[in-house]
Each structure stands twice: as structure tokens, then as C-alpha cells.
Amino acid sequence: MKRSAAKLEYPRNQDVNNAYTIDTISFFKMVRSWGATMVGAGDVREGLAMEFSHLPAAISLAIAHPPLRDSIIRKDSVSAYTNQFPAIDASLEKIQKRIASYLRSMGWKAFVIPPDTDKQDPSFAARLFPLFPHKTGATCSGLGWVGKNGLLITREYGARLSWGTVLTDAPLEVSARPYFKGECNSCNRCVRVCPAGAIKGREWRRDNSGEQLLDIEKCSQQLKRHKTVIGKAICAHCVTACPVGNREDANYFMEGGD
Numbered sequence: 001m002k003r004s005a006a007k008l009e010y011p012r013n014q015d016v017n018n019a020y021t022i023d024t025i026s027f028f029k030m031v032r033s034w035g036a037t038m039v040g041a042g043d044v045r046e047g048l049a050m051e052f053s054h055l056p057a058a059i060s061l062a063i064a065h066p067p068l069r070d071s072i073i074r075k076d077s078v079s080a081y082t083n084q085f086p087a088i089d090a091s092l093e094k095i096q097k098r099i100a101s102y103l104r105s106m107g108w109k110a111f112v113i114p115p116d117t118d119k120q121d122p123s124f125a126a127r128l129f130p131l132f133p134h135k136t137g138a139t140c141s142g143l144g145w146v147g148k149n150g151l152l153i154t155r156e157y158g159a160r161l162s163w164g165t166v167l168t169d170a171p172l173e174v175s176a177r178p179y180f181k182g183e184c185n186s187c188n189r190c191v192r193v194c195p196a197g198a199i200k201g202r203e204w205r206r207d208n209s210g211e212q213l214l215d216i217e218k219c220s221q222q223l224k225r226h227k228t229v230i231g232k233a234i235c236a237h238c239v240t241a242c243p244v245g246n247r248e249d250a251n252y253f254m255e256g257g258d
Contacts, residue, residue: 022106024173030102034095037064037161038154041172042140049131055111055167057174058137059099062154062161063088068240078229081236085162089115092164099166108170113137115164134163139206142175145182146204149190149238150213153182158245159238181205190238196222199238 024041031039038061045056065071065085073080092115100110113132135152138144144154151159182204191201198218202211223233240246 036061040141043174059166060137060141065160113165137165139179142177145179193241
């Protein structure tokens with residue numbers, strides 16, 4: 001059931017600062033002016049880990065990747081799309097810190113979950129990051145769904161974005177149209193192009209989140225093979241094959257076109 005766009009209501013005994021209100025539209029506009037390509041808010045109370053139960057809203061934000069023609073790597077017989085953009089991740093983290101600082105200055109709580117990277121973080125807070133996937137924030141915020149390739153898909157950019165999340169208790173107006181299931185429908189382009197045969201072709205559903213969309217072992221082995229050739233554990237044929245938001249002929253680039 002879709003929730004209507006409304007500010008979250010809290011239990012009376014919850015310590016929430018009521019001295020300030022927040023204009024959600026103006027807030028999103030401000031976040032985009034800081035460099036976010038997409039931003040939204042979702043009600044994530046359902047299924048929220050105990051550690052985050054006091055933070056019922058997720059601010060989901062993303063920055064789009066560079067054009068496909070600038071992100072294809074070829075060496076010998078291997079072609080891959082690099083979905084690793086440290087500069088974009090750094091920009092996302094800066095925006096997240098500004099969001100958290102702004103919300104805290106208004107008396108609300110904020111917990112930053114940075115973009116997924118291989119960067120080592122020894123802090124205690126980092127141990128909590130895996131408890132809340134960016135996919136949950138984005139789907140609850142109505143920004144996109146989880147595709148058959150297991151990646152977040154948006155209508156505007158497909159899977160070609162990097163994501164960050166800020167959990168908060170600020171009374172934001174949450175999305176009236178969260179995604180509860182995938183919208184890939186009969187499309188199986190990612191299934192067909194996967195060189196490892198790792199994509200099972202199943203449609204994602206929130207109420208069946210435990211179902212595996214990918215054969216993780218097959219995908220992992222393919223990444224290892226690519227690393228031996230091009231020096232990076234990347235593949236992402238499924239990203240370039242996705243027709244959603246695809247304004248370039250990605251397959252042409254993957255096959256060696258100029």
C-alpha cells in the first residue's frame with residue numbers, strides 16, 4: 001500500500017525537536033544546489049534495524065556518472081564499464097556532511113551512510129553501515145527500483161549513479177510513491193549480456209527481499225577474471241545493457257565502437 005505524501009508522525013514520548021519546521025521542497029532544492037543529481041525522502045520505519053529505530057526517515061541522494069563513452073575500458077578481449085568514481089563518492093560525502101550539519105543545527109538527528117566503496121573505515125559507526133542498504137532508502141523515496149541485475153534503476157539514468165543516504169528524525173514530507181516491486185517487466189537485456197550468466201532474470205519484490213537475484217559466486221569469478229586482464233575488478237555489462245534512461249548506444253561501445 002502506498003503512503004500519501006505527509007510529514008512523519010512520531011510517538012508522543014519520542015524526543016523530537018518541535019521548535020523548527022522544514023520545507024521539504026526547499027530543502028531538496030538546496031541539496032541539489034550542493035551538487036546532488038537526485039534527492040528524495042522515504043518512510044523507512046518498516047523493517048528498520050533496532051540501531052536506527054529513532055531515525056524513521058531516509059534522505060536518499062545520488063550523483064550521476066560521466067557519459068558512457070568516457071567510462072568504457074578495453075584491453076585484449078575484455079570490455080568493461082567502470083562504475084568506480086572516487087571523485088563522485090567524495091562529492092557525495094561532502095553533500096551528506098552538509099545535510100547532517102544543517103539538520104543537526106535545527107535540532108534534529110542525522111546519521112550519514114556514505115557511498116559503497118572499498119575504503120577502509122575503522123570507526124564504530126562504520127560497523128552500522130551494512131544495516132541499512134542505499135537501495136532501501138532509494139526505493140522508499142520513490143527514486144528507483146531494484147532491477148533484475150540487483151542494481152538500483154532510475155528512469156532518468158538507469159543504474160549509472162552513485163548513492164548515499166542520511167537517516168534522520170526530521171519531519172520531512174516522504175514520497176507518496178515508494179517502489180514495492182521492480183519495473184523491468186519482460187526486459188531481460190541484462191540477463192542476456194551477462195558474461196558470467198549470473199543474473200537469474202527474477203523481478204525484485206520488497207516483500208521477498210531474501211530472494212537472490214544474482215549468482216554471487218559466478219559474478220565474483222567474472223570480476224576476478226577481469227581484474228587479471230585490466231587490473232580492476234569491474235564488469236558492469238548489465239549496467240550498459242539496461243535501456244532505462246540509456247541515451248547512448250552502450251552496446252556499441254562495449255562491442256568496440258568509437
